[in-house]
Amino acid sequence: MQLQDKSAIAPRSYDIAEWHKGYRSVSQELDYEIDEIEGEIPVELNGTLFRNGPGLLDINGQPFHHPFDGDGMICAIAFQNGRAHFRNRFVRTEAFVEEQQAGRILYRGVFGTQKPGGILANAFDCRIKNIANTNVIYWGGKLLALWEAAEPYRLDPQTLETLGKDDLDGLLPPGGAIAAHPHVDPVCAADGGTPCLVNFAMKPGLSTTLTVYEFSPSGRLLRKRSHATPGFAFIHDFAISEHYAIFFQNPVSFNPLPWLLGLRGAGQCITFQTGKPTQAIIVPRFGNAPVKTIPVEAGFVFHHANAFEQDNVLVVDSICYEALPSVEPGADYRQTNFESLAPGQLWRFRFDLERGTVEQQRLEDRCVEFPSVHPNHVGRPYRYAYMGAAHHPTGNAPLQAILKLDLLTGERQLFSLAPHGYAGEPVFVPFPDGSAEDDGWVLSLFFNGKQERSELVILDARDLTQGAIARLTLKQHIPYGLHGNFYPMTFHHF
Ligand code: CO
Numbered sequence: 015m016q017l018q019d020k021s022a023i024a025p026r027s028y029d030i031a032e033w034h035k036g037y038r039s040v041s042q043e044l045d046y047e048i049d050e051i052e053g054e055i056p057v058e059l060n061g062t063l064f065r066n067g068p069g070l071l072d073i074n075g076q077p078f079h080h081p082f083d084g085d086g087m088i089c090a091i092a093f094q095n096g097r098a099h100f101r102n103r104f105v106r107t108e109a110f111v112e113e114q115q116a117g118r119i120l121y122r123g124v125f126g127t128q129k130p131g132g133i134l135a136n137a138f139d140c141r142i143k144n145i146a147n148t149n150v151i152y153w154g155g156k157l158l159a160l161w162e163a164a165e166p167y168r169l170d171p172q173t174l175e176t177l178g179k180d181d182l183d184g185l186l187p188p189g190g191a192i193a194a195h196p197h198v199d200p201v202c203a204a205d206g207g208t209p210c211l212v213n214f215a216m217k218p219g220l221s222t223t224l225t226v227y228e229f230s231p232s233g234r235l236l237r238k239r240s241h242a243t244p245g246f247a248f249i250h251d252f253a254i255s256e257h258y259a260i261f262f263q264n265p266v267s268f269n270p271l272p273w274l275l276g277l278r279g280a281g282q283c284i285t286f287q288t289g290k291p292t293q294a295i296i297v298p299r300f301g302n303a304p305v306k307t308i309p310v311e312a313g314f315v316f317h318h319a320n321a322f323e324q325d326n327v328l329v330v331d332s333i334c335y336e337a338l339p340s341v342e343p344g345a346d347y348r349q350t351n352f353e354s355l356a357p358g359q360l361w362r363f364r365f366d367l368e369r370g371t372v373e374q375q376r377l378e379d380r381c382v383e384f385p386s387v388h389p390n391h392v393g394r395p396y397r398y399a400y401m402g403a404a405h406h407p408t409g410n411a412p413l414q415a416i417l418k419l420d421l422l423t424g425e426r427q428l429f430s431l432a433p434h435g436y437a438g439e440p441v442f443v444p445f446p447d448g449s450a451e452d453d454g455w456v457l458s459l460f461f462n463g464k465q466e467r468s469e470l471v472i473l474d475a476r477d478l479t480q481g482a483i484a485r486l487t488l489k490q491h492i493p494y495g496l497h498g499n500f501y502p503m504t505f506h507h508f
Pocket of ligand 1: 195250251316317496497
């Protein structure tokens with residue numbers, strides 16, 4: 015599919031050297047009430063934003079090959095009556111503690127980090143370093159740092175102290191993996207309208223076994239369904255609708271030999287198979303109706319924005335790339351040439367489950383990532399999508415803005431902090447007494463390349479064009495992160 019018009023290259027809205035500065039290790043774990051505030055924190059905004067991402071990019075100057083190999087660090091920003099408190103802590107995984115004590119890299123990373131000592135030091139060392147760096151959720155009374163290739167780590171939500179690995183009440187075997195992208199069904203049809211958390215696990219082999227798990231608000235396993243799909247699968251995220259869990263199995267192959275021989279990380283042995291279709295795997299969440307697989311021309315998908323059912327059509331909105339960006343052994347991620355890469359763009363897929371057909375349509379040309387919706391509209395018809403976005407409407411570039419897309423009218427609103435600001439994932443927080451779908455705030459952690467510090471930006475989700483309600487400048491920088499969530503409990507005593 016034609017993803018972009020490559021002739022339309024916009025002038026740069028950013029300075030690449032400044033962008034680099036967001037990729038530096040964090041050296042301090044801090045606790046403080048935020049006092050550098052432009053604007054005012056809404057007094058109705060009460061709760062805690064938890065966010066995960068790589069906090070280390072090196073150990074004693076030995077660089078990780080890719081930020082995705084960086085050890086997870088949780089930031090918690092707690093709000094109460096117009097005040098905000100910041101705290102950051104590394105997830106003290108076993109490997110993190112060992113490497114900090116040794117002062118050097120002891121483990122290979124999935125995305126190409128090698129131990130010092132060349133091939134001989136790395137060949138046949140297939141231990142996985144659980145870096146717990148991708149997402150952080152509070153569910154069933156537990157705060158869990160998630161990484162898709164191993165078990166979660168549990169943390170104290172007040173102090174962010176690491177409490178240890180968590181096997182989800184015996185569900186996971188030692189080292190057992192669960193994905194880092196759970197979705198909460200706000201009104202589960204099978205549970206009398208109570209919320210449930212849906213997540214999945216993948217077991218690789220000649221065929222890949224996908225298992226969908228659904229958990230009650232207390233963390234109890236409600237439902238489990240497994241499905242084997244032919245071939246290797248690399249699936250980071252999925253989508254849920256009222257009755258389905260939807261997976262996009264992108265066309266990739268895996269040759270583990272260079273990994274075994276110490277030449278590449280496991281993630282670098284995945285090759286995108288251009289021209290082959292993605293398989294959309296549609297798993298009924300309740301009952302025993304058969305799983306449906308429908309081929310789609312979808313490029314590569316990391317994240318889905320949402321899915322819903324309407325008039326016998328299953329709609330899935332996803333951010334698509336032309337191909338899986340490769341992480342080459344000799345390449346330095348900081349030398350990324352954005353202009354040479356195709357952007358991620360939002361597409362809509364409309365599946366006719368009776369006929370097994372699909373129609374697809376591009377919804378947004380702009381380079382976007384980290385889609386977010388009102389939590390009560392997850393898996394349901396929705397009107398507004400919020401995404402991290404490039405400053406210019408065409409071409410590929412770092413995320414410097416938050417885009418609100420009205421899927422009904424096509425209206426777009428952009429809040430940009432270009433040229434010095436670099437956006438993180440937007441998190442939608444509903445107003446406590448809100449009724450409209452956009453009655454809420456959007457929170458996003460930006461890196462400010464000029465100040466070399468990060469700031470939390472609070473936007474009015476109804477109108478991004480009015481600028482920030484408040485900008486809270488932190489005392490340090492937070493490296494470009496991954497995912498997080500907001501909960502209405504304030505996990506701090508002011
Ligand atoms: Co993700």
